[in-house]
Amino acid sequence: MTVTETHRPLTLLPAGSVACMTCGARSASVCNAVEERDLRLLEGAAEKIRIAPGAPFMVEGAPADCFFNITSGTARLVKLLPDGRRQVTGFADAGRFLGLAATERFGFGAEAIDAVTACRFSRKRLRGLIDDVPLLERRLLASASSELAAAQEQLLLLGRKTALERVASFLLERQAALPVCRGGDETVSLPMGRGDIADYLGLTIETISRTLGMLKTRGCIAVDKASEIRIRLPARMRALAAGED
Amino acid sequence: MTVTETHRPLTLLPAGSVACMTCGARSASVCNAVEERDLRLLEGAAEKIRIAPGAPFMVEGAPADCFFNITSGTARLVKLLPDGRRQVTGFADAGRFLGLAATERFGFGAEAIDAVTACRFSRKRLRGLIDDVPLLERRLLASASSELAAAQEQLLLLGRKTALERVASFLLERQAALPVCRGGDETVSLPMGRGDIADYLGLTIETISRTLGMLKTRGCIAVDKASEIRIRLPARMRALAAGED
DNA sequence: AAGAGAATTTGACATGGGTCAAGGCGCGAC
DNA sequence: GTCGCGCCTTGACCCATGTCAAATTCTCTT
Structure with missing residues (x-):
């Protein structure tokens, strides 16, 4: 059984397909910290990828060497116990930034639910981008804070x-x-x-x-x-x- | 029944009692981002407070106008449902930074468990401090990331x-x-x-x-x-x- | 050291949600 | 169109944990 180009679990779209200027997810994402005149910087740092429904694109425990920004579709974020019990820690829609890890490894996995497109940044390139665009760090902190608040709300839900x-x-x-x-x-x-x-x-x-x-x-x-x-x-x-x- | 000075639920310790240079919690906290020569900046922005066992010092839903850094003791972080059911979202030991809020209001409350001492910063002064010490923002982001990872681990615990x-x-x-x-x-x-x-x-x-x-x-x-x-x-x-x- | 009150432990019983097992139905393949 | 498979729904029963109640043990005060 051959897997055709369009059905591969994860497809790297051609260079040049990253178009921040017209990206529908920009206003909802940390990318909005980058001013229009600097968007080329952002485009240069990103690769656009397409993930097939059901396919994983971040693996819990794998080296956290890259970051993702969902541009369309919805992903589930998952944590597993050794015996297979699973906790979905959240759903990530367009605009959501994924991969900020406190440690060297991803604390959770991510899998596409429907067809997902995302921008992928290497750890190194994101670091460079943050140095060039200081506002980005502020946005990441704001994003992490609101995720934290959401997680705490979910703790209340699960606990009580x-x-x-x-x-x-x-x-x-x-x-x-x-x-x-x-x-x-x-x-x-x-x-x-x-x-x-x-x-x-x-x-x-x-x-x-x-x-x-x-x-x-x-x-x-x-x-x-x-x-x-x-x-x-x-x-x-x-x-x-x-x-x- | 009179409440003596030392038994008040929350005591503001005298100005000048903030001594970052000798603070045992510094190495474990975001304050470590501030270099020794800049510690005076930090001391100037902080008030030292003492909280009696059991007393609340952050109220869920109240305006998030200040931040705390625990210097000794342990606090519980709590969220409540209208009927009184309670979820403790975490315990905060010495070094823990509290109060980063995505919104204008605290998403959870905090109460001293044993005798707690903490440094309090106004929202405004912390903002000034971050502008003076850019590394502080990076530390806050790192701190938020690791709290997020801990929260997700707790989601797995509570859910599964x-x-x-x-x-x-x-x-x-x-x-x-x-x-x-x-x-x-x-x-x-x-x-x-x-x-x-x-x-x-x-x-x-x-x-x-x-x-x-x-x-x-x-x-x-x-x-x-x-x-x-x-x-x-x-x-x-x-x-x-x-x-x- | 004794006493009082609070926190913890232990016991008996109840129940919300899990488990196991059939159906039903929607959707894509052919 | 209809076939087939996977997902969803429904039903019967069970168990881990909650609830209620009492005994025990800490801890602080006097």
């Missing part, structure tokens, strides 16, 4: 919320994550499968399914397709997510 | 580990947290109560107690006092913490 509260929190988070796209503002698109959601919320596939069923029964949501849910009673959902009944 | 695995992980983490002090290297000191441990590990007080009892029965640990535990079989504990049986 019930299954119903977790699922409600998740749907609202997803709604807030993606700026209004097609389908109206109450529609939440879920590119990840139930297994990913379960591993993100510290539950099982079955509990996710049952809990969504209960939210549907209560009229809080409508499940159009498995991957597309509408929030019908946002206020009710916010109360549920906060554990207020 | 059993009670036994959580308690074993916690004891090893505490052992690694505090550099060897009195009592030999296998002794773990636990200034926090069982309730704090439970809220950190997403369990109940009773489960903590029972699990410690089981570790004791198995010969993995010795419980000298409730607040002092010796790890007798470190290899066994590491295996347990990783879920390897």
